[in-house]
Amino acid sequence: MYGTQSKRDLSFEIQSQMTILRPSIHARRANIVVKFQDLYGFTVEGNVDDVNILNEVREKVRQQGKVWWSLEANKGANWYLQTYVSSALKSSLKFSVLVNAITLKRLIRKGIPPVLRPKVWFSLSGAAKKKSTVPDSYYRDLTIAVEGKVTPATKQIDHDLPRTFPGHPWLDTPDGHAALRRVLVVYSFRDSDVGYCQGLNYVAALLLLVMKTEEEAFWMLAVLLENVLVNDCYTNNLSGCHVEQRVFKGLLAKECPRVSAHLEALEFDVSLVATEWFLCLFSKSLPSETTMRVWDVLFYEGAKVLFNVALAMFKMKELELLTMHHIGDVLNIIHNTTHHLFDPDELLTVAFDKISFMTTTNISRQRKKQEPAVMAELGQRLRRLNTTNMDVNTRLP
16 A cells, blocks of 8 residues: 555645755756656656746645635535535525535636545545445455456556556555556456556556555546546447547547648647547646646546546647647647646646536537447458458468
8 A cells, every 4th residue: 555644734744745846056057957756756857947837836736725724624624525516406405505516616626735635536536435335345355356366457467567657756666566456456357348458557556646545546446437437448449538539539620620620631640649648547648746636627527627638738739739740740749748737727727718618418429429430440440350360360371
């Protein structure tokens, strides 16, 4: 396990987590690249401007923490649990409950304080409810039951462990590998349709860093795959992910028509970058705190936020992308942008204020529209593969 959260004073804890980064005087004068550790232990490379941005972000986190502590003091520690409102019940609810729901949505978009993320995510995502439907010993019993078993999934997990955030001070250790392996292996037996898919190692690793315990990370992974994300994103043929890519391309054409047309003329397929975004939920692309801010909203508002964020990436660099004439240059712009988005507000402001409002119903409608074409394409690929295998077998002596 990654550790146990003790009941320390919250204000003290957040102050200790939010140490000010101080580059050396030589770095400031020369404007050279400096290295530093972020909140979740990742080594980050950036210039002094990046350090200044991170310090500003950490100050915002402190201020946001004060708002949450104040609400807890006035309304109770679990006040946010009383704010979920279904459309069918809105007319019968008190005005104060609706105000709380609106307040919570705004607060979550501004960021959940890191020290509160484990309990807020666990409650609002539905993970706590999912865990309550099985015996308390479920995770422990399943861990024991699958120990030593070898499957294609466990083999792939073992292959991917050393490649999951190499260099991290805890994840890239025997203890970190063991914890991550248990979470992934146990889930592969819980859901044999998913088993294990590359990309889940990065998602589960970040969940471990946030949730602190394997069991809670496991239930967060379960609710993510079974309730939050679209079905079949991580199954063998990745059909759900292919559907998401088609939906995203359609949304890009609508939100950024000039960029979409320009990239199409360059024969640049946006799935070159967007597939990893959707499979890894931005965990490999964005700095960790920016990823966590995206996940704050993901666990409360659902998978539609992934489209908002992906569209925002292109929206932010629209003018620059329109001047590019080579696929490699497009890739460089996008990669440089994502890896240096240290200010989550910069990204999320575009995602929610500059992108058209999207509802879960509308996204679902778009998915259903794209599903037949995706299934037909996957079926065609499978038939070609089978034909190729048959040809190879007939040529063998």
